[in-house]
Amino acid sequence: MTRAVLWDMDGTLVDSEEFHWLSWRDTMAAEGIPITHDQFVITFGQRNDSILPRWLGADAMADRIQRVGDAKEELYRRLVRESGLAPLPGAAEWVRRLQRENWRQAVASSAPRANLDVVLEVIGLRGCFQAVVSAEDVTAGKPDPQVFLTAAARLGASPSQCVVVEDAAAGVEAARRAGMRSIGVSRKSTLAADIAASSLTELAPDVFVRLLAS
Secondary structure, three states: OOOEEEEOOEOOOEOOHHHHHHHHHHHHHHOOOOOOHHHHHHHOOOOHHHHHHHHHOOOOOHHHHHHHHHHHHHHHHHHHHHHOOOEOOOHHHHHHHHHHOOOEEEEEOOOOHHHHHHHHHHHOOHHHOOEEEOHHHOOOOOOOOHHHHHHHHHHOOOHHHEEEEEOOHHHHHHHHHHOOEEEEEOOOOOOOOOEEEOOHHHOOOOHHHHHHHO
């Protein structure tokens, strides 16, 4: 039976929030539309096609939404390459441990594929994942379960044998809708996951095995 762990990226494997903020701030300023940090925080983790109509206006044309979104992501990737990015505490250790214990692993994120590829390359964990599911692979963002169900299918794992690791309420809800167990890791709030912690370093050594056995 295939056991699998499905990882969110931003806020779970890496703390990329500052780079996302800087790239959104500068991209929107270039469009003549200043945004505040509070506006950014409210939308962090959502798909660009959900975020941009709020800032550009409901009548914004699809080609403009695409152009602005592409410019933001290109700037984000440049910041990651130039400044570097480190895994969050415990992330690399858990990913490598699960690999040694023969768990199959996937990244399941609402981010564009190019972003995920750059981040995995920079943090040196690309070889630990058998699948990467990105915004281009799904038609609905979290809390819709599509991203996790797609990742599970690519790993050959049934939902009942998958554990999702997430930092956001929408991701935890997506895991529930997918019929998967979840670990919620957040320094900012307590998530309604099967197991909640403020850091991956707090997790018990047998936490993934126990979740699938419960």
